[in-house]
Amino acid sequence: MRATPLTSIASLAAVALLATGCGQGLLGGGDGGDTAKTNEPIVLGMLIPQSGSEAAIGPYMSNAAQLAVDEINAKGGVLGRKLELKTADDACDAQSAAAGANKLVTEGVDVSVGGYCSGATLPTLPIFGKANIPMIIPAANSQELVDQKLKHVFLINGTGTQQAAAAEKWMTKQGAKSVALMHDNTSYSKDIALRTQALLDAPGGADTALIEAVTPKESDYSANITNVLAKKPDFVYWTGYFQEGGLIARQLRQAGYKGSIMVGDGSVSPKLVEIAGPEAAEGVYATMTQTPDTLEGAEGWIEAYKKKFGTEPGPYSNQAYDAVRLAAEAVGKAGGTDGAKVIAALEAIDGFQMFSGPLKFTPEHTLSNGGFQILVVKDGKITLQDSLK
């Protein structure tokens, strides 16, 4: 994909010229600013990790986005224009992300539909903002992304605040007395842990036994686990990613911990079960937005994904798919790709069906309903435990 941007731009330009030559240049116009581009594809840009520590996530998101693009194009595209997806690598790293965002901007992206690591997405906000490109962020969900109240930034994943609220609700429901919170010191993970702690600190219900930070990408967490177990908690909540989550669940059980374990949405992956091993993973809870597995009527979608890419969809596949559909919807409603109009269209959306439920943005541009629910590992499969409705 990355080796051929020049040739693809060249061939696109040729197609565009040909199309104009055939006299279709006036189709679907209507907006002064857009008439010049009416026959060019609507370009969606997606920044995702394709290298580095989170490289495994990239394909889940870009494949699903491509699936949405192909489906929409098969139905004739948007406003008579085709969609086109361009991806760039952010390596889950601020500098690479900024470079990738600049690359996408120069490639003429109309709407950004990427963003997985919050820390890498943050520096791209002003870059897309200056180019007047709306951003629909499918996965990154740190509160910092919306704290600046930027007009062009929309989050379609539940926020840390919403996730913490769901976690606290479930702990209380389970009658937990003493909760150990474990995070990996990244902004996303620490955010959830601290927000959960703030909720637990309220009188009544469970109390926070300790907050333990671990170093991600290691194998041995026995020292952290010794610390956790010294406080004798009856509930452990891990808010980081699945690689460490699997190891922590396994090592907690090996150390003789008998209480409940819960993980955050970054840890929801079949790999978690595999890494922890079936015995240790059994009964592990998770706070998670809706996934294809827990959604009724998503079997067809999973099949379509498997047929096209030969693998199962993974974490954030559904959000990436929805981001593309939402971008198409907004561009259609706006009647063109003018940034300000697309933003207005996004703000006006009410009841657009997504995996997470009907969409309506809050004034902050986050989901009005985070849609977090509790999953549980049962017989080695991640299944729905409680929709917290």
Add this chain to the structure above:
Amino acid sequence: MTQLIWNGLFVGSFYALVALGYSMVYGIIKLLNFAHGDLYMLGAFAGFAILGAVGGVSSSMALPVLLAVLVVTMAVTGLAGVALERIAYRPLRRAPRLSLLITAVGASFALEYGMRAAAGADPRVYPLRLGGSSLEVAGARLTLAQLVLVGVAVVLMIGLNLLVTRTREGRAMRAIALDPTTSSLMGIDVNAVISRTFFIGSALAGAAGVMAGAYYGKIDFLMGFLIGLKAFTAAVIGGIGNIPGTMLGGLVLGLLESFGTFWLGGEWRDVFAFGVLILFLTVRPTGLLGERVTERV
């Protein structure tokens, strides 16, 4: 308390195994082989591939099978280390030290992302894992598997020490470390000895990789980066180039981390461990057992 010591010693024995390769290579050709941690990763993946090829193994046979895989993997990673030296380092042996260092960093990236291209970015999980029941010894909870792994590590380290101090081969290594030019004048085949040094160091890293895969279960293409850094630290603590010192350094680093976590909490662990390292090096720059390096003229 005993739990903390045991945790530290267990992690430390991994650090020590990986650190030995670092230390040996540095001792002989004064090269910081930054790709060394990636040989550990390569070992973990080689073991994974071999286990996959062997197929289903009943859990009662797990330990003997793993030991066999360990030996094969050591050979594979050893050869990979030799190839690495032949391709990336030998042509540059007379080049400035900095070029060699940059090449090592390049080799590290080549191995990491080569493995990603070959095996994918998703973490893999060992089909055969050492779990087992735990037993309580003096207040510390440990498993049989941990004891076996530490046992293997100790045997490998003792074997290495005997090799270096008691054999002709070891004498040749030490001679080259002192002065490569004179050694070759004395009839030592310098290139062959350096190759063998890489073989041994890489084999040890590969062994650690398989052991980590079998014990922790999860392997991924970047797993060697952090442990490479830790091993380097361990080697410096103990005295880089000095074999018993390096072993000691690994154990000390493991203990520092374990106690740092306990005293100050997880987020301060690395601050504590590396703070001690800095303090230590200002007081004793040659490491615990390192000898003062005399400038050669």
